[in-house]
Amino acid sequence: MTNRALPFIVSSRTGLLPKLAAIGLCCSLWGCNGTDSTAGKNTGAAGSGSAPASDAADLEKFEVNTELQGKVLVDGSSTVFPISEAAASEFAKRYPNVNIPVGSSGTGNGFERFITGQIEVSDASRPIKQDEFLKAKEAGVDFVEVPVAYDGLTIVVHKANTWVDQLTVDELKKIFTEQGMAKNWSDVRAGWPENPIQIFAPGTASGTFDYFKEVVAGKEGELRSDMSTSEDDNVLVTGVSGSPHSIGFFGVAYFEANSDKLKAVPIVNPKTSSAVMPTPANIESGEYSPFSRPLFIYVAASKMGRPDVKRFVQFYVEHAATLAQQTGYVALPQEIYDRALKNIKAKATGTHYLTAEGEKRSGSVMDVFQDANRTSF
């Protein structure tokens, strides 16, 4: 399944058939890789789409190493999935004998499998939570925390939706929380049509759900219970793009790949009171607040002695900026990747997002992701 990857899968219309086609295509390309390195060039071009030429060139030059063998299991967030898939597929071109299946069962499920030692790398669209940290400590699963990209959690409506020009966090509360429970669009803002709102949300085990819940409903609040949920972001895309009165949310990459069928809603930044679109520039600058967030991978420290795991993770971080851009996300500052690489090489374990007392740290990645903030066990 390593060659299932490549970012252009995400850009497929609704998934199934194009995905099958993509699998076939990748198989054929991968098959000729061992002997012909120009094949990599072709795949790179097919996958990148909008990536700048200099970044793409960086991924095109490589040598094939067939000696390294192994299997690196990756699972977790469906939001991080496209980046990990791209990383796995690029890595497989260089090391065709390392098998890297990437799952997307949700951040929570990913951590669960990670803590029980079933997988080597856990994708997460939020930092590790305190209870997960404690469970990992109990199980003795030490880990290295690696931020890989920025995501702008994107709120989307149907393409033909003419009334929603922008949304404030308070209006999102009306739509999405138990206290709000707006039935019709007219309940959200006077003047909007009296049609029932249909909501499509990621499953409760996903980090995207957790993140959205915390921002919109707060730590104690809850999102409403009558939403349609799915772990598969493509189902959400199908749902929102097929229902004129719907609203939904997911990672920006799934919007970028389906921007012909969906409309992203500008969100009013609570501090500046201006409506902001989830563009790369706005996400990187933090202007797209409060929905811009970092994405992570967590690597089991005990498995980093294995050459396949170590090389894959190093490769991932070295190319994370390019891979993130190729898959529709936003690259972190190079400084962050340098720090992460240093941590990997030094096996510096622990999370930066919890204090020693278990309190949650928040703030920009540059501020939080520092050696001084690292808490390990």
Next chain:
Amino acid sequence: MPSAASPELSTAVQQVFANPRRSLRGTRAREVIIYFCLILCACFSILITVSILGVLAKETWNFFQDEDVTLANFLGSTKWNPTLGSQHSFGIWALVSGTMLITVIAMAIALPLGLISAIYLSEYAPTRVRDILKPVLEILAGIPTVVYGFFALMTITPMLQRVLSEVNVFNALGAGIAVGILCFPTVCSLSEDALRAVPRSLREAAYGLGGTRFDVAIKVVLPAALSGIISAFLLAVARAIGETMIVALAAGSRPHVTIDPREDVQTMTGYMVQMATGDISNYDVEYYSLYAVAFTLFVLTLTLTMIGNIVRKRFREKYE
């Protein structure tokens, strides 16, 4: 049996009985072994059923042991939200109503269409037409349900959206129609068998009394075959209730009570698919809720089968 036609067979039989080494004890022992082998095979289905039932019952019991769950809530509430919201509620009716809505829509298509086609095939169609139609029906029955599900999502629903207003992209109507198409060959084929099993003498007597073709088909043959037709109907209903892939793909994932077929609904099977494919943390109450739903589904289908048996006995006509 034309015994003279196969001399090889008769010599073979003679050879078996003429075997000089056959002893009575050996034969008896072999008969006993064969007897028990056959019993074992027959019991295998019972064993499987009992063990599945056992697992279902045990895990359902576990489900009701959870402090969040009460039987009154399970049977008395119409809200099913095991993961969302602050107040988790396990009201099975939200899922049962979804299943029922899909089943009613499917049967509204499959039963009339299936029965009418069966009457045509059995009473009206020339042999050549039947020779073409029957295999086509069998092909229809052989299409994998995931294809029907995709068909519902990508073809039926867009067509519905063009005709009706306010049809959701995931909706009960599209999924129900697809399930109906799925059940149609079952109804047609089984009903046709029942109709054709009616003795020819009955038809001839009716024609002799001056009945038209329609009179004979509707007033004589149909009532005579009623027991078989009801069996066909009940089998189709059971299939519609248990159908999974179509509803998982096309019906949606919002459990609620509604009779509006344009809305999205979640069926019992649809919920089980959604929960079983990732969204669930193991051994929590959501996990056990899967078994409670499965148990309900089982009870529902079992009841249906029992009713079917009673009805079939009551309507059985014997012509020997």
